[in-house]
Amino acid sequence: xxxxxxxxxxxxxxxxxxxxxxxxxxxxxxxxxxxxxxxxxxxxxxxxxxxxxxxxxxxxxxxxxxxxxxxxxxxxxxxxxxxxxxxxxxxxxxxxxxxxxxxxxxxxxxxxxxxxxxxxxxxxxxxxxxxxxxxxxxxxxxxxxxxxxxxxxxxxxxxxxxxxxxxxxxxxxxxxxxxxxxxxxxxxxxxxxxxxxxxxxxxxxxxxxxxxxxxxxxxxxxxxxxxxxxxxxxxxxxxxxxxxxxxxxxxxxxxxxxxxxxxxxxxxxxxxxxxxxxxxxxxxxxxxxxxxxxxxxxxxxxxxxxxxxxxxxxxxxxxxxxxxxxxxxxxxxxxxxxxxxxxxxxxxxxxxxxxxxxxxxxxxxxxxxxxxxxxxxxxxxxxxxxxxxxxxxxxxxxxxxxxxxxxxxxxxxxxxxxxxxxxxxxxxxxxxxxxxxxxxxxxxxxxxxxxxxxxxxxxxxxxxxxxxxxxxxxxxxxxxxxxxxxxxxxxxxxxxxxxxxxxxxxxxxxxxxxxxxxxxxxxxxxxxxxxxxxxxxxxxxxxxxxxxxxxxxxxxxxxxxxxxxxxxxxxxxxxxxxxxxxxxxxxxxxxxxxxxxxxxxxxxxxxxxxxxxxxxxxx
Amino acid sequence: xxxxxxxxxxxxxxxxxxxxxxxxxxxxxxxxxxxxxxxxxxxxxxxxxxxxxxxxxxxxxxxxxxxxxxxxxxxxxxxxxxxxxxxxxxxxxxxxxxxxxxxxxxxxxxxxxxxxxxxxxxxxxxxxxxxxxxxxxxxxxxxxxxxxxxxxxxxxxxxxxxxxxxxxxxxxxxxxxxxxxxxxxxxxxxxxxxxxxxxxxxxxxxxxxxxxxxxxxxxxxxxxxxxxxxxxxxxxxxxxxxxxxxxxxxxxxxxxxxxxxxxxxxxxxxxxxxxxxxxxxxxxxxxxxxxxxxxxxxxxxxxxxxxxxxxxxxxxxxxxxxxxxxxxxxxxxxxxxxxxxxxxxxxxxxxxxxxxxxxxxxxxxxxxxxxx
Numbered sequence: 001x002x003x004x005x006x007x008x009x010x011x012x013x014x015x016x017x018x019x020x021x022x023x024x025x026x027x028x029x030x031x032x033x034x035x036x037x038x039x040x041x042x043x044x045x046x047x048x049x050x051x052x053x054x055x056x057x058x059x060x061x062x063x064x065x066x067x068x069x070x071x072x073x074x075x076x077x078x079x080x081x082x083x084x085x086x087x088x089x090x091x092x093x094x095x096x097x098x099x100x101x102x103x104x105x106x107x108x109x110x111x112x113x114x115x116x117x118x119x120x121x122x123x124x125x126x127x128x129x130x131x132x133x134x135x136x137x138x139x140x141x142x143x144x145x146x147x148x149x150x151x152x153x154x155x156x157x158x159x160x161x162x163x164x165x166x167x168x169x170x171x172x173x174x175x176x177x178x179x180x181x182x183x184x185x186x187x188x189x190x191x192x193x194x195x196x197x198x199x200x201x202x203x204x205x206x207x208x209x210x211x212x213x214x215x216x217x218x219x220x221x222x223x224x225x226x227x228x229x230x231x232x233x234x235x236x237x238x239x240x241x242x243x244x245x246x247x248x249x250x251x252x253x254x255x256x257x258x259x260x261x262x263x264x265x266x267x268x269x270x271x272x273x274x275x276x277x278x279x280x281x282x283x284x285x286x287x288x289x290x291x292x293x294x295x296x297x298x299x300x301x302x303x304x305x306x307x308x309x310x311x312x313x314x315x316x317x318x319x320x321x322x323x324x325x326x327x328x329x330x331x332x333x334x335x336x337x338x339x340x341x342x343x344x345x346x347x348x349x350x351x352x353x354x355x356x357x358x359x360x361x362x363x364x365x366x367x368x369x370x371x372x373x374x375x376x377x378x379x380x381x382x383x384x385x386x387x388x389x390x391x392x393x394x395x396x397x398x399x400x401x402x403x404x405x406x407x408x409x410x411x412x413x414x415x416x417x418x419x420x421x422x423x424x425x426x427x428x429x430x431x432x433x434x435x436x437x438x439x440x441x442x443x444x445x446x447x448x449x450x451x452x453x454x455x456x457x458x459x460x461x462x463x464x465x466x467x468x469x470x471x472x473x474x475x476x477x478x479x480x481x482x483x484x485x486x487x488x489x490x491x492x493x494x495x496x497x498x499x500x501x502x503x504x505x506x507x508x509x510x511x512x513x514x515x516x517x518x519x520x521x522x523x524x525x526x527x528x529x530x531x532x533x534x535x536x537x538x539x540x541x542x543x544x545x546x547x548x549x550x551x552x553x554x555x556x557x558x559x560x561x562x563x564x565x566x567x568x569x570x571x572x573x574x575x576x577x578x579x580x581x582x583x584x585x586x587x588x589x590x591x592x593x594x595x596x597x598x599x600x601x602x603x604x605x606x607x608x609x610x611x612x613x614x615x616x617x618x619x
Numbered sequence: 620x621x622x623x624x625x626x627x628x629x630x631x632x633x634x635x636x637x638x639x640x641x642x643x644x645x646x647x648x649x650x651x652x653x654x655x656x657x658x659x660x661x662x663x664x665x666x667x668x669x670x671x672x673x674x675x676x677x678x679x680x681x682x683x684x685x686x687x688x689x690x691x692x693x694x695x696x697x698x699x700x701x702x703x704x705x706x707x708x709x710x711x712x713x714x715x716x717x718x719x720x721x722x723x724x725x726x727x728x729x730x731x732x733x734x735x736x737x738x739x740x741x742x743x744x745x746x747x748x749x750x751x752x753x754x755x756x757x758x759x760x761x762x763x764x765x766x767x768x769x770x771x772x773x774x775x776x777x778x779x780x781x782x783x784x785x786x787x788x789x790x791x792x793x794x795x796x797x798x799x800x801x802x803x804x805x806x807x808x809x810x811x812x813x814x815x816x817x818x819x820x821x822x823x824x825x826x827x828x829x830x831x832x833x834x835x836x837x838x839x840x841x842x843x844x845x846x847x848x849x850x851x852x853x854x855x856x857x858x859x860x861x862x863x864x865x866x867x868x869x870x871x872x873x874x875x876x877x878x879x880x881x882x883x884x885x886x887x888x889x890x891x892x893x894x895x896x897x898x899x900x901x902x903x904x905x906x907x908x909x910x911x912x913x914x915x916x917x918x919x920x921x922x923x924x925x926x927x928x929x930x931x932x933x934x935x936x937x938x939x940x941x942x943x944x945x946x947x948x949x950x951x952x953x954x955x956x957x958x959x960x961x962x963x964x965x966x967x968x969x970x971x972x973x974x975x976x977x978x979x980x981x982x983x984x985x986x987x988x989x990x991x
Contacts, residue, residue: 032927416891419735423891531747532735533891537898538747541906542754544769549762562765564632 040331041306043372043554046590107202112146112221119150119219122208130154138169138192138220140184151216157233161216164195165229169218185223193218197230209287239265242344242366244511247383254344259363263291265346270353274298280311282325282362286318290325293349293359300356300590306553307358307371322367325360329371331551336520336543338512339552341373348382356591372553374588376561376573379403381509389578396575402507407517409501410447411524411536413494417443419532435491444529446490450498451522453480458502559588631834631841633764634825636771637907638842641818643774643849644904647897648726650815650850651857651872653954657808660863661799663855665809670847673816676966677839680823683973688832692823692969693918699976708972709919712820713912715964717932719817720908721939722953724748727901729946730871735894742941748905749937755906756913756929760828763907770899777896778849781873782856784880789859799863813962815850816843820965821911909936 109115116135123131135148147169151161173192189200201207207217207226214232239261242254251269255262263277274296281287292311294304310329319325322342330339343349344366349359352370360369379399384392416423417432424432439446457476464472480498484490501521508514520543527535550557559565560573565587580601585591600606654662687695692712697705728745736744755763799805822839829835857872860879869875874897877890913932917925943949 032924034924035926420891420894423889531739531744533894534731534736534744534747534898537895538751538902541751541766541899541902544766545754545758545762548765548769549758556765558765558769562633562768564630564768 040551041554042551043300043303043306043588043590046300046592049590107204108207108219108224108226110222110224112148112219115219115226116148118204119148119217122204123150134166136166136170138188139173140187140192141182145184145221147218147220149216149218150211151231152211152214155214155234156216156231160195160231160233161229165193165216165218165231168192168194184220185225188220188223189227193227193229195229195231199228199230200225201228202226212287213289236261245343245345245348245382245509247381247386250383250386251345251347253346255346255361255366255368257364257366259289259291259361262346262361262366262368263293266293266349266353266359269346269350270295275353278308280308282311282314282316283319284315284317286320288319289363291361293353293361295353295356298354298356298585298591298593299358300592303356303372303553303589304358307360311360319362320364322360322362322365322369325362326369329360329369331553335550335557336516336546337375337378337550337557338510338516339371339373339550339557341370341377341510342367342512343370344368345382351382351385354596355585356589372555372589374552374555374560375547375558378510378513379508379574384576385579389576392576399507399509400574402504403517405500405504406502406508406514407521408524408536409497409504410451410521411528411539413497413528414443414447414525415528415532415536418529432491432493435493438488439491440488441490443494444525446494447497447525448522450480450484450490450494451501451525453484454498454502455518555588560586627759627761627828628830629761629764629828631829631837633768634822634829634834634838635841635845636767637764637825637903638819638822638838639845640767640771640774640900640903641821641907642816642842642846643778644723644818644900645815646778646846646850646853647871647873647900648723648730649870649872649950651854652866652869653812653815653958654854655858655863655866655869657812658801658804659799660794660796660858661805662858662866663794663851664797664799664805665812666847666851666854668806668809669813669815670843670850672810672813673819673843673847673966674840676813676970677819677843680966680969680973681836681839683970683977684823684826684835685832686977687826687973688835689827689830691826691918692972693915694827695976696972699972699979706919708968709915711964711968712824713915713919715961716908716912716915717936717939719957719961720905720912721936722943722949722957723901723908724752724905724936725940725943725949726946726953727905728940729949730874731894731898731901733870733946734874734897735891742937745937745940748901749933751902752906752909752936753929753933755902756910756933757926760825760907760910760914763903763910767903767907770903774896774900775845775849777893778853778873781877781880781893782852784882785856785860785876788879789856790862791859793859793862794855811959811962813966814958814960816846817961817965819843820969821907823969824911824915909933912936 130153132153133150137144202225210228211217216229216231218227237256241252276296278292280290314328326340349368485492527539548558654665658665693705696708732744877893913925913928
C-alpha cells in the first residue's frame with residue numbers, strides 16, 4: 001500500500017524538485033518500504049466482554065449470554081470514567097480557546113478609545129462594508145458613559161439588537177432602578193441588558209470569535225470586560241425534504257444548514273438525556289463549529305475518544321463541507337467505498353446512534369457523517385425498516401440485483417460475447433450476432449463508447465442550468481438510443497445493457513458508493529475483455545480483498561460478514577428480520593449496552609400464565 | 620510488523636472456511652477421477668476410508684497438540700531441535716508448498732485454457748493467477764481468511780447445485796460391482812489417497828492466529844468433515860453419472876458434470892458459471908498457499924518482514940510452473956508423486972515432531988510453563 005506516499009508540494013514547482021518527487025514516488029511504489037511503526041486504531045472488545053468470552057469458553061455454556069428476556073445491564077467500569085472524560089473533553093475545548101486567547105496581544109482595555117482603535121484595526125473599518133460599529137452613550141445612575149457596539153450586518157438579527165440591547169441601554173437606563181449597585185459592569189449586566197444569551201468576555205480573541213459568528217459585542221468606557229450577546233439571525237434554508245435519500249414511508253424531514261437546527265432535529269427524534277452533543281471547532285481560520293453526537297451509555301468509549309482525537313487533530317485553515325471533513329478523518333483514501341456514512345436524514349442518524357455509532361455534524365452542511373460505517377450498511381435504505389419486513393426484504397433483493405448489474409453487467413456482456421458464446425442459448429446468440437453484424441467495433445470499444453456517453457450525460461445533467469435541462473434529455477435519448485443504433489455504431493442489445501446498468505446504479509442507496517461502483521465498472525469491462533470470466537473473477541477477488549482488509553474506525557469494513565461476530569448484526573444484514581426480532585445491537589461496534597429489546601418485545605403475544613418465551617418464538 | 624502480525628487473530632469460522640476452501644480445491648482439480656482410477660466403481664468407498672484415516676491422523680495430532688497451544692510447527696521444532704531443526708522443517712515444508720503450488724498453478728491455468736481461453740498462451744492465463752497470488756499475499760492472512768469466510772459458502776453452494784442439477788443423469792447401476800477393482804485397491808492403494816487432505820497441514824501453521832486449542836480442534840474436525848462430505852457427494856455423483864470406463868478418462872470431473880446440466884431450452888450449458896467458482900477457489904488456494912510460503916520462509920529464517928519476499932517468490936513459482944512441457948506431464952507429476960507421498964509431509968512429519976516434543980523433551984516444556 002502506498003499509504004505513506006506524501007507528496008510534499010514544493011512552493012515553487014521547480015523542475016528538479018518535481019523530478020525528485022517523482023523519483024521518490026516511483027521508489028515508494030515499486031520498492032519495499034519499511035512500514036511505519038505506528039499502531040492503527042482497532043476497536044477492541046470491552047473488558048467485560050472479553051471476560052464473558054473467556055468464561056464462556058471455560059464453562060462451555062454458550063447459551064449463558066441469552067438469559068430469559070431480561071435487558072442485560074452491563075455494569076461497565078468505563079461508564080464512570082466516561083463522565084470524567086467528557087468533562088475533560090469539554091474543558092479541553094475551553095482550554096484551547098484560552099490558549100488562543102493568550103496568543104492575542106491584549107485583553108479588553110479600560111479605556112474605550114483603546115478598544116475602539118483595536119476593533120477598527122482588527123475589522124478594517126471602514127473598509128469592511130458589512131461591519132456595523134455604533135457609538136452611543138448610556139446613562140448609569142445619572143452618569144453619562146460612552147460606549148460602542150460592533151456586529152456584522154446580515155448575520156445578526158436587527159430587531160433583537162434594537163429591542164433587547166440598544167433600547168434598554170439608551171432609554172431604559174434612565175428609569176429609576178431600585179438597586180444599590182455601584183459597579184457599572186454588574187449594573188449593566190444585572191439590570192439593564194434583558195437579553196438572554198449574554199456572555200462577559202475579557203479576551204479580544206473570544207470576543208472576535210463571537211462577533212464573527214453572529215454575535216454583538218458591547219464595550220463600555222471604564223469597564224474591563226465586554227458584553228457579547230448572541231444575536232445570530234442570518235438567512236437560511238428551512239427544514240426541507242432530503243435531496244438524496246427519499247423515502248415513501250417515513251419522516252420527510254432533512255437536515256438543513258444550521259448546526260443547531262440539525263442537532264435539534266436529532267434530539268427531537270431521539271429524546272434521551274444520554275445523547276451527548278459535544279462542540280468542537282475545526283479550522284484555524286474558519287473555526288467551523290462542529291458537533292459530535294453519541295449516546296453516552298451505548299457508544300463505546302474508545303470509539304468516541306478516537307473520533308474526538310481525529311477531529312481535534314485536524315489542522316487546516318478553512319473547512320466548509322462535511323465532504324472535506326470526511327476526507328480528513330477517514331481511514332484510507334484508496335478503498336473503493338466510503339468508510340463514513342453521510343446522510344441527510346435525522347431519523348437515520350438517530351437510528352445509527354442507537355446502534356452505538358458516533359455522528360459528526362458540521363455547520364453549514366446538511367450532510368451528517370456517521371462512523372464507523374460497514375459495507376452492508378451502505379447498501380441499506382432507511383425505508384427498509386419502515387415498511388413491513390417482507391416488503392423491506394423485497395426492496396433489498398431488488399437493490400442487490402441492481403447493484404450487481406451496475407458493477408458487473410457490462411463486463412459480463414463483454415466476457416460472454418468474446419469468450420463464452422456457448423453460455424448463450426442458440427436463439428439468443430443468433431439475435432445478438434445479427435444485431436452486431438453491421439457494427440464495425442469490437443464489443444469492448446462499443447460498450448466503452450456507450451458507457452462514456454452515459455457518464456457524460458449524467459455529469460452534464462448535474463451541471464446543466466435548469467431551463468435547458470430537458471434539452472439534454474432529448475439529445476441524450478436520441479444519441480444514446482435511436483441514432484447510435486441507426487448509424488450502426490452500436491448494437492441495440494448493447495443499448496439495453498447500458499440502460500440496465502444505468503438503472504441499476506441509480507438503485508444504489510448510497511451516492512458515494514455509487515461513485516465507487518461506477519468507476520470500478522470500467523475495470524470489470526477491461527478484465528472481461530482480457531480474459532472473460534477468469535478476468536472478472538480475478539477482479540472480484542482483488543476487489544473483495546481490498547474491501548475485506550479495509551477498516552472504518554477500527555471496525556472491519558465487511559463485518560459482520562467477515563469477520564464473523566458472535567451475535568448481533570445479522571438481523572439486519574442482507575435480509576432483514578422482523579423488527580421485533582432485532583434484539584441485540586451489532587456486536588462489531590462493541591457497544592456498552594448490547595441489548596436493544598428483550599426477547600419478547602411485543603408484550604401482547606405472551607399470555608399471562610406462560611413465561612417460557614414460546615409466545616415470542618411462534619411469531 | 621512482527622508484533623502486529625502476532626496480534627492478528629481470527630475465529631473458528633474464518634479458519635474453517637480457509638481450510639475447507641483449500642481442501643475442496645482437490646475436488647475441482649480431478650479428485651473424483653483419481654478415486655475412480657484407484658478403485659473403479661468403489662471410488663466412493665475410498666473416500667470414506669480416506670476420511671476415516673484423515674480423522675484418525677488428525678485425532679492423534681490434535682491430542683499431541685494439546686500441550687502446544689498457540690504454537691505452530693516451526694515453534695515446536697525449534698523447541699526440540701533448536702534453529703537447525705526449525706530451518707530443516709521449514710525447508711521441507713517450503714519445498715513441499717512451492718512444488719505443490721507450482722503444479723496446481725499450472726493445472727489450474729491449463730484447465731482454464733482448455734475450458735474457456737483456448738487461444739491464449741499459457742503464460743498469459745497464468746498471469747491472472749499470479750496477480751491474484753501477489754495481491755493476496757500483500758493483503759495478508761487476515762484479509763484472505765475473511766474473504767474465504769464470505770466466498771466459501773458460495774463455492775460450496777455452487778458445487779452442491781451442480782451435483783443436484785445433474786441428478787436426472789444418475790444411473791444407480793454404475794456403482795456395481797460394489798467393491799470395484801477389489802479390496803486391495805480400496806484399502807491398499809487407497810491409503811495413499813489420504814493426501815487429498817494434505818492442505819490440513821496449513822492448519823499447523825495458523826495455530827498462532829487461532830489461539831485456543833479448542834478452536835484448533837473444532838477447525839480441524841469441521842474442515843475435514845465438511846470437505847469429506849463434499850468429496851463423497853462429488854465422487855458419488857460422478858460415479859453415478861459416468862460409467863467406470865468413461866469415468867477414468869474424465870479430464871475435469873466436476874466440469875464435465877456441470878456440462879451436463881440442462882433444464883429446458885434456455886438453461887443449458889451453464890458451465891461458464893462454473894468457471895467463476897473454479898477461478899475463485901483457485902485464486903484463494905493459490906494466494907493462501909503462496910502467503911504461507913512467504914510466511915514460513917520469513918518465520919524459518921526469522922526475518923522481520925515478509926513483503927519483500929513476495930515478488931521474488933512469485934517469479935520463482937511462475938517459472939517453476941512453466942517447467943513441465945505440457946499439462947499431461949504436470950498432472951502426472953501431481954498424481955504420481957505429490958498426491959501419493961504428500962501425506963508423509965502433512966501427517967507423518969507433524970506427528971513425529973509432536974511426539975518428540977511431547978515425550979522426549981518434557982523438561983523444556985515444564986520449564987517454559989514455569990516461566991510462563
